[in-house]
Amino acid sequence: MQASRARLFKEYKEVQREKVADPDIQLVCDDSNIFKWTALIKGPSETPYEGGVFQLAFSVPEQYPLQPPQVRFLTKIFHPNVHFKTGEICLDILKNAWSPAWTLQSVCRAIIALMAHPEPDSPLNCDSGNLLRSGDVRGFQSMAKMYTRLAAMPKKGRIFST
């Protein structure tokens, strides 16, 4: 068995065991492909993303864990470091600061931390970054909150229909 597979299988087991321990992260492996994962993360509290649930798509390379997994948001999010259209994430640990000691679970944690602490100086979403850089925190927050409501929360009336 190749190393990446063994490692992912161990992470899979680990995730199942830790599921209760981290209530903000739900990591789910694809039924037929261990190199494809999906994660649901809760928006951190006291941020404009609070109350929303965001879906992440993981694509794990064969060289994992020596190479970082590719992660992007499937849920639309208004954040300086997330591309608004593609969901691409600008995060150092997903690029040059990656370490094989990281796991998919810890990547999720890092992304939650990034949601709480945006880095407007290296923006992928320039509108969002410019709002923060010009000091318009309120403007940024209302925009982010709006998109959280639109994309990361269920539509009204649809929630309780089932």
Add this chain to the structure above:
Amino acid sequence: MNQPLKEGRTRQSSFRVIYPPMGYDSIPIAASNAKEFGKKKRVNRAAKLKQSKLDVRREQWLSQVKNKGCKEETNGVSGVKMPAERNDINPSGEENEGLRNLCSDSESPFNSPMSSVFGSNRSPSHFTSNSSSSSSSGGCCSESMTEEDDGDNECLDDWEAIADALAADDIKNDNLESPEPDSVTATMEASQDDCCARAWRADDVFRPQSLPNLLKQNSFPCFKNVCSPSTCPICCEDLDLTDTSFLPCPCGYRLCLFCHKRILEDDGRCPGCRKQYDHHGPGNLSSKMGRSYSMIPRR
């Protein structure tokens, strides 16, 4: 033995999404045998099924979030949903217990001969496992042993207790089963005339000098595993003796030689601290390993 199995099953059933229990390989192979378009159809259906599962999960989760956060949106229907969700999660909270039992049971073939010896002088209240009612005594003993075996001295004491009991039981058996080399057993047979009822005490003059060293050597790997990972954190393969004594970085991050080599070929940074490994060639590497080896007896 029944208890851990049952625990394992409840853990399985608490998962939301159903996974194949093993073998990610088997599915693509089976699919390739089937007809081309049947496979496509199935893949599509599986994808849809997966997405719908995720959606359902998300909806439920969201309703949970809503219930906690916003008070104006509380509703009778969602109130019903919440407890179901909780029930689903709660049973798996005990899984650590089950896992510990599983681990201790897997060690029990090794420990069970000792447990019969220890059973007499250890009270049941000593055991920390709360599910001890159904688990075997071997499992409990091994658990309490791993908790206690922190230092070399305790290990020695344990060993001597076993040796005492064995000697009291049957001296000839003791001679056959004891792990000492032949020279030691010879001295033991010679000293049988003096004290035939027990093995050496810690302060015994006749105790062979080689005994503690031998024990230390034997017990070294298992102590190593207690304080450091037994598998490589990168590739998840078991660490052998060479790997466990291999300290490539001053930060103390351990990994197997194979992964270390692959990282050196890649970007050469330690996974633990992200600092560059020393790039002074194999000479430095071997000297480092030599140093870490020389540290072993001094532990």
